[in-house]
Amino acid sequence: MYYSVKQYLLLMGCLYLVTQIRGQDEDQLLCGRRKVQTNSMNNNGDAIAGHWPWYAAIYHRKGEKQEYACGGSILDETTILTASNCVYTPSGVISAALVTVHVGQIHPKQASAYAQMYDVREIVVHPGFSEASTINDIALIKLTASITLTTEYVQPVCLWTMDSALELIVGRNGTVVGFGPNERRDVVSGEQLQQATIGVVDPQTCIASDPAIFGTHLPVETFCGKGLQNGAGACNGDSGDGLFFEVSGQWFVRGLVARLQPVRESDGLCDPLQYTVYTDVAKYVDWIKRYVDPRVLPVENGVLTMGVEHEEKLRRLFNFDSCGLTSSVALYGQHNLTLPWLGEAMVPPNADSVRCIVTLISDRYAVGPAHCFVGGTPYISLDSVVLNDYLECYSNGNESSTCTALKQKRKIQRVIVHPNYGQNNSTDNIALIELLSPANTSHPNVLPICMPVMPELRTQTKTNLHVATAEMHGAVAKNVPVRYLEPDECTKVYAEEQIVLNLDLHKRLCAVVESWEDEEACKPLVAGAPLQEMKLFGGKEQYFLRGFELAGLACRSSAPAIYHCIEPYVDWILYNMMR
Known part of the structure; x- marks a missing residue:
């Protein structure tokens, strides 16, 4: 029997949905789509409401107060991706009862009709994480209730399920988003969510910039990047923030701001003008898959974002x-x-x-x-x-x-x-x-x-x-x-x-x-x-x-x-x- 390419791709898409959803009538959970459209060309500075709907702010309870701790990214209705050091204390993993997650928020000190707050059911730190090491600095936060994803201001980001080779992103620009300060040393949890364009470089360039900090090599589970505009980059308070890349209108999280950052001698704070190390999320996808909703995952291992949506992209190309x-x-x-x-x-x-x-x-x-x-x-x-x-x-x-x-x-x-x-x-x-x-x-x-x-x-x-x-x-x-x-x-x-x-x-x-x-x-x-x-x-x-x-x-x-x-x-x- 002869099938046209269109019929073949649609057939493959239908088979995928039947086998993966297992009889349910639910579609794949759409990820990485920015539903708020503007004409803004701003790539650095204040973020626009709805431009980063997957950003999550993680707070620690201290007495009667909640203090901003670090950033995270929404992966599905109950899962937040962040860095292990964001949920770790000298005595071990912080109690889930002491953590809250805020989504849909770009002004931390102002009430918002889009903001949602959730308590935490479980904190999953990567088993290989150690405070003495920079590798495996990745964790998942499981919420007690499902995030409402029906608003354009709160949406999940896509996991990087493409080829995890570093050369895919070396020389490319991503965007880091968070509430951390810039070179002016504004207090953490400033007035508005910030964004900065980050250029990814090869490990040798990073090491040569500061051998005292980066040593002789970077772990293969990390990569290095630098802000492309003076004063705009990852810094103190940005730990756990995601580094996002756009591919054909869809956004993927590829990096997490890690702890390894050069500091300035003048004040001991990190220097946003220097290179920053990121945990490479792509190296941990197999571990993450064990904890997330399977509807956000592609077909088993493959090329870019598998399934019907990806096949449509291929037909356009x-x-x-x-x-x-x-x-x-x-x-x-x-x-x-x-x-x-x-x-x-x-x-x-x-x-x-x-x-x-x-x-x-x-x-x-x-x-x-x-x-x-x-x-x-x-x-x-x-x-x-x-x-x-x-x-x-x-x-x-x-x-x-x-x-x-x-x-x-x-x-x-x-x-x-x-x-x-x-x-x-x-x-x-x-x-x-x-x-x-x-x-x-x-x-x-x-x-x-x-x-x-x-x-x-x-x-x-x-x-x-x-x-x-x-x-x-x-x-x-x-x-x-x-x-x-x-x-x-x-x-x-x-x-x-x-x-x-x-x-x-x-x-x-x-x-x-x-x-x-x-x-x-x-x-x-x-x-x-x-x-x-x-x-x-x-x-x-x-x-x-x-x-x-x-x-x-x-x-x-x-x-x-x-x-x-x-x-x-x-x-x-x-x-x-x-x-």
């Missing part, structure tokens, strides 16, 4: 009805333009100089080798991608024809180089290229290749592989079949040439042209030529991107070419496309 289809357009009536997803990264000022091949994955994005876009070389000023530079000719009868130029030249909006790529690391040699204006994919010579974005497509199949090459005596691109080589076989071949091959089993693969005849009729493209897998999908033969070649040596049968795998980077690509 990728057209699975037309991607990866070879073109039937003929060049001068002789050669079919079989690879409509090829693009050429041009080096100005000489528009005929091709630095690299890039592969179109949607009408707005392409991928290619990072080394084509970084470094002190002329191609750093690259400003365009040329998509399939061919003519389309139509017969007019009487042996005459009309030819239309179909070359599309697009300026580049931005190049997103993988944050781990650099002079000392050539493994993550990949860049995502965002076009300033979308490619016109209504022309048959310009179509994206398919991407293995859904779990069932991430099969890492080792058959039906082809590499993009050119005709030996022409400029027309064509597919050449290649054979996958096991890592041991590949490294052995290179060892015979006295070359030590450091082959990452997950990020690189080897493949060789199938036959001598194919090699003879094959002309390699420059670096970036895509490695493609032909799949039968939705009743059609479609090509999916598996990687790209790095050195322009794809046509050799004597030695295998090295390809950069795409699947380990799919979540990184999706995250940057969905922002």
Whole structure:
């Protein structure tokens, strides 16, 4: 039976709801949606009511008074996420009877129609937490009653169920929200909820900024960030506050302000101008799952936010009805333009100089080798991608024809180089290229290749592989079949040439042209030529991107070419496309 992509995705969504809800009529608990809309562009300073509806203020009872202790985030109707040090005393975990949680509140000293207050039933501190350590600084607060989530001012945030790799957020900006002070040393529990934009950096940058504080390394369960505006950052009183990232209009909690913060010599208080350590919530999702409502969780392990909503996002980004289809357009009536997803990264000022091949994955994005876009070389000023530079000719009868130029030249909006790529690391040699204006994919010579974005497509199949090459005596691109080589076989071949091959089993693969005849009729493209897998999908033969070649040596049968795998980077690509 044949199903369209739309029918297939809807069917998968229905099966998910049936199996996960187990006969109940409830839908998934919507998370991370900001329902109060404004035109404000303010990213630092006073927060607007309803912009952070998942923020929770945690208070400790001291006698007849309640004192603000720290911040937290609403995960579901009865669960608050915070830091362990917020609910810990020298004698152990604080009594639940001494803690209250306030939600819907942005003015702590003013009454609000949106504010709700709840008592605490249980405090769950991570079993690995210790006051003497900075790791496992994460806790859950279980409430005695369910939070009312029917108001736009009180909503849950989403757990980070995407790939937990740090490189997904290094170089990205998140927002920390809380009642802590700024550089003016305002008292904790100030007049209004505050927000600050935080830039995440790699651990080495953080350590180098203050080795006395951060030591020689940061625990893998943490990451580091810094406020991007003077005086705006995480500080005293911000412990437990969430660091939130927006992905395609949905907000996720990825970090919690931890205790490890540089202090100023002048007053002994933390310095918001310096880097702050955050507990990486993504590293604790499996532990959190044991205590939260399953309706807030995605399908078992997967890509971004699984389920019907995520599949709808993928449909907006990728057209699975037309991607990866070879073109039937003929060049001068002789050669079919079989690879409509090829693009050429041009080096100005000489528009005929091709630095690299890039592969179109949607009408707005392409991928290619990072080394084509970084470094002190002329191609750093690259400003365009040329998509399939061919003519389309139509017969007019009487042996005459009309030819239309179909070359599309697009300026580049931005190049997103993988944050781990650099002079000392050539493994993550990949860049995502965002076009300033979308490619016109209504022309048959310009179509994206398919991407293995859904779990069932991430099969890492080792058959039906082809590499993009050119005709030996022409400029027309064509597919050449290649054979996958096991890592041991590949490294052995290179060892015979006295070359030590450091082959990452997950990020690189080897493949060789199938036959001598194919090699003879094959002309390699420059670096970036895509490695493609032909799949039968939705009743059609479609090509999916598996990687790209790095050195322009794809046509050799004597030695295998090295390809950069795409699947380990799919979540990184999706995250940057969905922002």
